[in-house]
Amino acid sequence: MATTVSMIPKIRDGLRATFRSGMTRPIAWRQHQLYQLARMAQNERELICDALKKDLGKPRTEVLMAEVGSIIERAVKSAQQLPEWAKTEYPEVADWQKPWKPTLYKAPRGTVLIVSPWNYPMILSFQPLIGAIAAGCTAVLKPSELVPTFSQLLAEIVPKYLDPNTYRVVNGAVPEISKLLELQWDHIFYTGNGRVARIIASAAAKHLTPLTLELGGKSPVIIDSAYDHDLAAKRILWGKCNNAGQICVAPDYVLVQRDKQDELVRAFQKHYNAFFPEGALDSPSFGSIVSDSHHKRLTSLLSRTKGDVVLQGRADAARRRLEPTIVKNVAGGDSLLEEELFGPILPIVPVDSLDQAVDFVNARSHPLVLYAFSDKESVKQQLVSETQSGGIVFNDTFQQLAVHELPFAGVGESGYGYQVMKYTYDTFTQLRSSIDMPKEAEPYLAIRYPPHSEEAVKALTAAVYTPIPPSRQ
Amino acid sequence: MSSLNYTSKEQIKEENADALKASLKADLGRYPFEATLPELGPMVSSALHAAENLETWSSPEKPQVEAWRSGWDTTIFKAPKGTVVNISPWNFPWVLTILPLISAIATGCTCLIKPSEHAQASAALIAELIPKYLDPDAYAVCLGAVEEATYVLSLKWDHIFYTGSEKVGRIVAEAAAKQLTPVTLELGGQSPVFVDGDSTNIEIAAKRILWGKQQNAGQVCVAPNHVFVQEQYQSALVEAFRKAYDSFWPNGPLDSSSEMARVVNVHHYERNKSLLSSTKGKVAFGGQAGQDLRIEPAIVTGVTMKDPLMGEEIFGPILPIIPVADVDAAISHIQLSPTPLVIYVFTENEEIKNKFVQRTQSGQLILNETFAQVAVYEIPFGGQGESGYGSYLGKYSFDTFTHQRGYINVPADEGTEGFMQGRYPPYSAPALEFFSQALKTKIPDA
Numbered sequence A: 001m002a003t004t005v006s007m008i009p010k011i012r013d014g015l016r017a018t019f020r021s022g023m024t025r026p027i028a029w030r031q032h033q034l035y036q037l038a039r040m041a042q043n044e045r046e047l048i049c050d051a052l053k054k055d056l057g058k059p060r061t062e063v064l065m066a067e068v069g070s071i072i073e074r075a076v077k078s079a080q081q082l083p084e085w086a087k088t089e090y091p092e093v094a095d096w097q098k099p100w101k102p103t104l105y106k107a108p109r110g111t112v113l114i115v116s117p118w119n120y121p122m123i124l125s126f127q128p129l130i131g132a133i134a135a136g137c138t139a140v141l142k143p144s145e146l147v148p149t150f151s152q153l154l155a156e157i158v159p160k161y162l163d164p165n166t167y168r169v170v171n172g173a174v175p176e177i178s179k180l181l182e183l184q185w186d187h188i189f190y191t192g193n194g195r196v197a198r199i200i201a202s203a204a205a206k207h208l209t210p211l212t213l214e215l216g217g218k219s220p221v222i223i224d225s226a227y228d229h230d231l232a233a234k235r236i237l238w239g240k241c242n243n244a245g246q247i248c249v250a251p252d253y254v255l256v257q258r259d260k261q262d263e264l265v266r267a268f269q270k271h272y273n274a275f276f277p278e279g280a281l282d283s284p285s286f287g288s289i290v291s292d293s294h295h296k297r298l299t300s301l302l303s304r305t306k307g308d309v310v311l312q313g314r315a316d317a318a319r320r321r322l323e324p325t326i327v328k329n330v331a332g333g334d335s336l337l338e339e340e341l342f343g344p345i346l347p348i349v350p351v352d353s354l355d356q357a358v359d360f361v362n363a364r365s366h367p368l369v370l371y372a373f374s375d376k377e378s379v380k381q382q383l384v385s386e387t388q389s390g391g392i393v394f395n396d397t398f399q400q401l402a403v404h405e406l407p408f409a410g411v412g413e414s415g416y417g418y419q420v421m422k423y424t425y426d427t428f429t430q431l432r433s434s435i436d437m438p439k440e441a442e443p444y445l446a447i448r449y450p451p452h453s454e455e456a457v458k459a460l461t462a463a464v465y466t467p468i469p470p471s472r473q
Numbered sequence B: 001m002s003s004l005n006y007t008s009k010e011q012i013k014e015e016n017a018d019a020l021k022a023s024l025k026a027d028l029g030r031y032p033f034e035a036t037l038p039e040l041g042p043m044v045s046s047a048l049h050a051a052e053n054l055e056t057w058s059s060p061e062k063p064q065v066e067a068w069r070s071g072w073d074t075t076i077f078k079a080p081k082g083t084v085v086n087i088s089p090w091n092f093p094w095v096l097t098i099l100p101l102i103s104a105i106a107t108g109c110t111c112l113i114k115p116s117e118h119a120q121a122s123a124a125l126i127a128e129l130i131p132k133y134l135d136p137d138a139y140a141v142c143l144g145a146v147e148e149a150t151y152v153l154s155l156k157w158d159h160i161f162y163t164g165s166e167k168v169g170r171i172v173a174e175a176a177a178k179q180l181t182p183v184t185l186e187l188g189g190q191s192p193v194f195v196d197g198d199s200t201n202i203e204i205a206a207k208r209i210l211w212g213k214q215q216n217a218g219q220v221c222v223a224p225n226h227v228f229v230q231e232q233y234q235s236a237l238v239e240a241f242r243k244a245y246d247s248f249w250p251n252g253p254l255d256s257s258s259e260m261a262r263v264v265n266v267h268h269y270e271r272n273k274s275l276l277s278s279t280k281g282k283v284a285f286g287g288q289a290g291q292d293l294r295i296e297p298a299i300v301t302g303v304t305m306k307d308p309l310m311g312e313e314i315f316g317p318i319l320p321i322i323p324v325a326d327v328d329a330a331i332s333h334i335q336l337s338p339t340p341l342v343i344y345v346f347t348e349n350e351e352i353k354n355k356f357v358q359r360t361q362s363g364q365l366i367l368n369e370t371f372a373q374v375a376v377y378e379i380p381f382g383g384q385g386e387s388g389y390g391s392y393l394g395k396y397s398f399d400t401f402t403h404q405r406g407y408i409n410v411p412a413d414e415g416t417e418g419f420m421q422g423r424y425p426p427y428s429a430p431a432l433e434f435f436s437q438a439l440k441t442k443i444p445d446a
Helices: A007-021 A027-043 A045-056 A060-085 A095-100 A121-135 A148-161 A174-182 A194-206 A229-245 A258-275 A292-304 A354-362 A377-386 A422-427 A439-448 A454-460 B002-015 B017-028 B032-058 B067-072 B095-107 B120-133 B146-154 B166-179 B202-218 B231-248 B266-278 B327-336 B350-359 B394-400 B414-419 B429-440
Strands: A103-108 A111-115 A138-142 A167-169 A187-191 A211-214 A219-223 A251-257 A308-311 A325-328 A345-351 A369-373 A391-394 A429-436 B075-080 B083-087 B110-114 B139-141 B159-163 B183-186 B192-195 B226-230 B282-286 B298-301 B318-324 B342-346 B364-367 B402-409
Touching: A007 A111, A007 A138, A007 A167, A007 A174, A027 A045, A027 A060, A027 A121, A027 A148, A045 A060, A045 A121, A045 A148, A060 A121, A060 A229, A060 A422, A060 B429, A095 A439, A111 A121, A111 A174, A121 A138, A121 A148, A121 A187, A121 A422, A138 A174, A148 A167, A174 A194, A187 A194, A194 A211, A194 B166, A219 A229, A219 A354, A229 A251, A229 A258, A229 A345, A229 A369, A251 A258, A251 A354, A258 A308, A258 A325, A258 A345, A292 A345, A345 A354, A354 A377, A369 A377, A377 A391, A377 B402, A422 A429, A439 A454, A439 B202, A454 B032, B017 B032, B017 B120, B032 B095, B032 B202, B032 B394, B067 B402, B083 B095, B083 B146, B095 B110, B095 B139, B095 B159, B095 B394, B110 B146, B120 B139, B146 B166, B159 B166, B166 B183, B192 B202, B192 B327, B202 B231, B202 B318, B202 B342, B226 B231, B226 B327, B231 B282, B231 B298, B231 B318, B266 B318, B318 B327, B327 B350, B342 B350, B350 B364, B394 B402
Parallel strands: A111 A138, A111 A187, A138 A167, A187 A211, A219 A251, A219 A369, A251 A345, A325 A345, A369 A391, A391 B402, A429 B364, B083 B110, B083 B159, B110 B139, B159 B183, B192 B226, B192 B342, B226 B318, B298 B318, B342 B364
Antiparallel strands: A103 A429, A308 A325, B075 B402, B282 B298
């Protein structure tokens, strides 16, 4: 059920008024809201699982493991670390500036908008919201209309646990999101695709609103020929099967040494059979495709591939099911390399050297994550210095999401702005600098006022003549 | 590589200091002191500061992680974003062009700088000197006006750093949106001052405010725009401004011996003159327009929020005084106005100071001073709301052009694989149990 368009500016104004009232400033107040969020996730988890099963066919295990658990843990941890994060800082400065008491206040940005996607809707709605709550912001959360049961559930349970004057869920589709984007926000946090990101960035530009864009792209996997291909296949397939490949950090395609391609394919087949002894079509351990149009998109891409299908996944359009499908001998220009797959199809691109793999990756947009399987330091060094990506993960896929000490962000087409734990807090916080010049400083400051004597000019401009260390190209 | 380029940059300034100063005199009528203190000096010290700290800033970080992941070599690399552009304004044409360039160099980015066409002598000299001292394959200068800037903005960059007006800031953000380019917008706004007559030393306050205002004839993003003061202290404040004014310019600001910059061009000169003639406030002193585009700083009293002087950022040598009943009235005006780059507060009263901290928003909150905060590299310089986003100086500059690239390396040993076995399908109840520790997190009663 959509929020009435005409209500939307009123909602925003109400949240602004709450912000201005100072209600969100006390740390204890924010901690309580964070604990409430954790309670909501804990108490309502079955309803959440049911809603996501209905909307996405997502296995209960995936929801609990990858979404609900993280939110509970991170909300509680954020509350516990918040006093440390929110502390006013007094940076170390040169002696002559110490009397000025340079200070960094952690100021909330204000009233923010969080727009979340359909694929991991629980974690991608609430992870940003945790940071916004911690920072002392007020917020609108706009979940995706492609998960209608889930969005409706949020509209019901969020106001039961979180202060409704401070955090609101707004539902709807194009008219509602357009209305939201007409308004001014102090920050917009968007997770989704590049096309919509451009629309949001353009709307934000009119209001000079800062943005976080968590996008996607084709996250490549490079396999060093010396690595254990059996283990690599297992870890890659696991990452690909999560949510039937519908995640921004899914391993999109694999670059393998030509003479190891068939070994890799056999390994994939072996692990597929272990994961899904009866096949994935009816397995409760494998999710569905989100919509008919996405199902069609994927089967259409498959029908146009010039590669060799080595693991033929069965498709059931009526139930939006699509089994993992592996295609080898894929070359540049293939249908499967056109766009982010966001589905359970795994193209394998044979290459003749690591350098070729690096060139292949560098010829394309910066991915959100680069996966590489190698034990060699030299390979790691080469990949770290010769490629660009949001993150770089060696010898596994997907698991980096558990590492909440790392900033999660894209670069280039995969987006910008950081999240997870303190990084999310920082995203919604403004470092407001301050100094306090003592009255007693006046005699020292006197030489800066005009008219300037020769001595004054000499003293105050000495910096220009600082000796520069020698150096050579 | 980076540190080599720093030293080149500093060399530019030292060897060419006179030429630099001459260009500023031509563009803005800057006297030598005002060319050096806010521009040449910081250029040299920023470059050296960055060179000294480069290793620390660029070293990969190894954050502490939970025990079960301690074998994953969790690292944050400081990766250069790539190819960046800095579009700089006319008012401080050297320092605002060079400081972002310094960070680009430090982070390992390549950089295009586009100085303003309104400071022609400076832009020309920049274009001449940069290729002499820096690697021209890595750092380039683009000269031109609207057409060239528009073309630059149509290209894909890894970061756009823009310093200038709100109006153009929107244009820059719009262009960046098409390419999903991250942006830093250093804009301006009407930075207010509050003078608490009850607790502050009005003489010192007036001197410090006037000093900040007269920098570059008020043409600075952090210029104190207007002053709120309790009604009963307005005349005392005006007296104090008079005293400071006379001490700065014993022969008057327009005298040839006086150190006082000029307005940048005829358009802005006429704009300032027009503001002075249309104000409903009273010009207490100053404001006389001279030749050579110089205008005496003017103190205008009894101004209200609806006055023509309050229509937009003055960016000139006019200082309106707005009398208010009390600090709450001043804060109320500030809250209803666009978020400024700086709020200046002159007070010794902790409660008043705290009111500004809690109830107002601004890029910076500066107490008992104007302008000097830009000398502190350890505090970020940047706006909030309409005054922009992103920040720089010191490490903040470095972070602007850096992407923090997360890295893990998950071991292939049997221990790790065994530990993670339960994550693979088919999902079983015991496996779920194992991975669901987080679900059972004890939530404190709070």
